[in-house]
Amino acid sequence: MQNLHDDSDERLILDSVDRFLAQEVAPVAWQLEHDDVYPADIVERMKEMGLFGCLIDPEYGGLGLSTSTYVKIIERMSKVWMSISGIINSHLIMAVCVQRFGTEEQKREFLPRFATGELRGGIALTEPDCGTDLQAIRTVAKKDGDNYVVNGTKMWISNGIEGNCFALLVKTDPQASPRHKGMSLFIAEKGPGFEVSRKLEKLGYKGIDSAELVFQDYRVAADRLIGGAEGRGLQMILGGLELGRINVAARGVGLAQAALDESVKYAQIRKTFGKPIAEHQAIQLKLGDMATRAEASRLLTQRAAEAFDRGERCDMEAGMAKLFATESAVENSIEAMRIHGGYGYSKEYLVERFYRDAPLLVIGEGTNELQRIIIAKQLIERNPA
Numbered sequence: 001m002q003n004l005h006d007d008s009d010e011r012l013i014l015d016s017v018d019r020f021l022a023q024e025v026a027p028v029a030w031q032l033e034h035d036d037v038y039p040a041d042i043v044e045r046m047k048e049m050g051l052f053g054c055l056i057d058p059e060y061g062g063l064g065l066s067t068s069t070y071v072k073i074i075e076r077m078s079k080v081w082m083s084i085s086g087i088i089n090s091h092l093i094m095a096v097c098v099q100r101f102g103t104e105e106q107k108r109e110f111l112p113r114f115a116t117g118e119l120r121g122g123i124a125l126t127e128p129d130c131g132t133d134l135q136a137i138r139t140v141a142k143k144d145g146d147n148y149v150v151n152g153t154k155m156w157i158s159n160g161i162e163g164n165c166f167a168l169l170v171k172t173d174p175q176a177s178p179r180h181k182g183m184s185l186f187i188a189e190k191g192p193g194f195e196v197s198r199k200l201e202k203l204g205y206k207g208i209d210s211a212e213l214v215f216q217d218y219r220v221a222a223d224r225l226i227g228g229a230e231g232r233g234l235q236m237i238l239g240g241l242e243l244g245r246i247n248v249a250a251r252g253v254g255l256a257q258a259a260l261d262e263s264v265k266y267a268q269i270r271k272t273f274g275k276p277i278a279e280h281q282a283i284q285l286k287l288g289d290m291a292t293r294a295e296a297s298r299l300l301t302q303r304a305a306e307a308f309d310r311g312e313r314c315d316m317e318a319g320m321a322k323l324f325a326t327e328s329a330v331e332n333s334i335e336a337m338r339i340h341g342g343y344g345y346s347k348e349y350l351v352e353r354f355y356r357d358a359p360l361l362v363i364g365e366g367t368n369e370l371q372r373i374i375i376a377k378q379l380i381e382r383n384p385a
């Protein structure tokens with residue numbers, strides 16, 4: 001997508017996001033997170049600010065921001081409370097799939113409603129028996145006149161309870177070889193036959209709903225098949241996941257930076273052996289590594305976002321950013337806990353939340369094992385012997 005905003009527009013948007021986070025999110029995040037309560041008021045404000053449409057083209061009612069600006073918003077949100085970035089992330093992966101691959105009718109019908117947040121999107125790919133190996137999904141959509149009839153179960157779906165419209169990955173031809181040629185992607189709105197069977201409890205990433213969804217003879221109109229053609233679903237969603245991985249990388253940057261910021265503050269206040277722990281070299285070594293990881297993660301993420309904005313294939317760049325930034329978030333959150341000593345293990349301090357939230361990032365949007373494989377395959381493809 002084109003960058004429709006110059007630097008001063010970007011500054012205005014980032015300033016208003018900063019104000020919103022400081023005034024309306026930071027004061028309530030701790031309580032909502034510990035009680036695992038959906039942040040309904042925050043979501044309403046995010047709608048008003050246009051954040052649900054931030055990557056949607058202005059022609060369809062969105063803000064038309066570049067991915068480079070978007071990652072700065074996500075980094076800021078994640079520094080304050082990572083869960084709220086998840087609420088717009090899978091929503092926008094779905095919206096961007098429709099924007100990139102949908103028919104003109106689908107764009108006109110759905111994008112304006114995604115942009116206002118009237119429709120709240122998500123992506124329904126993972127199943128109880130498979131996540132990494134998406135071509136093994138068992139959810140089937142069978143053509144029946146002007147409809148498809150869907151049967152199957154989806155697992156771990158973010159926004160599954162609060163959302164109402166999902167990019168649903170199915171098999172339209174379970175016998176196809178190669179398997180991906182039998183996979184298709186639908187715009188699936190909630191309705192008869194589409195049930196939320198349970199809310200899934202988690203270690204962290206609280207507040208945002210993760211659910212199991214069951215489809216039992218769920219009928220979806222044939223004109224909801226994204227792009228109007230069967231067999232391209234995996235390719236479409238993998239394109240969407242590049243954006244998802246860049247978003248997850250930006251969340252990693254936010255967490256890595258937040259863990260560093262809390263540690264820099266604490267290390268100057270806490271004293272041992274007559275001086276602030278910040279003056280002990282062992283602590284300085286940690287802070288130096290943490291700061292370097294946060295900054296390197298930010299640069300990799302920005303680079304991947306710029307490649308995505310130019311419309312280039314960027315699975316390698318997105319994979320590198322996701323891998324490095326999320327491992328940095330994990331390492332920095334553990335180091336922050338060590339620097340805080342016993343208080344790092346207390347619910348009163350923020351760093352225990354970072355420690356619970358960070359591991360999700362190495363799993364979601366493709367595990368980091370998978371990212372290494374994607375990077376290696378791309379390296380080989382781009383450098384034939």
Ligand SMILES: Cc1cc2nc3c(=O)[nH]c(=O)nc-3n(C[C@H](O)[C@H](O)[C@H](O)COP(=O)(O)OP(=O)(O)OC[C@H]3O[C@@H](n4cnc5c(N)ncnc54)[C@H](O)[C@@H]3O)c2cc1C
Nearest residue numbers: 123124125126130131132133156157158364365366367369
């Ligand atoms: C909080 C949360 C939110 C989520 N939100 C969504 C969502 O909104 N929509 C959605 O569709 N999914 C969602 N997911 C699911 C997530 O994308 C999957 O959990 C993830 O893709 C991994 O799949 P899996 O859990 O089935 O693990 P598996 O695929 O079973 O993998 C298990 C382990 O084997 C490794 N592995 C697998 N294959 C290989 C290989 N070829 N080589 C080396 N190692 C391999 C993996 O890296 C991992 O370590 C969410 C998950 C969580 C926890």
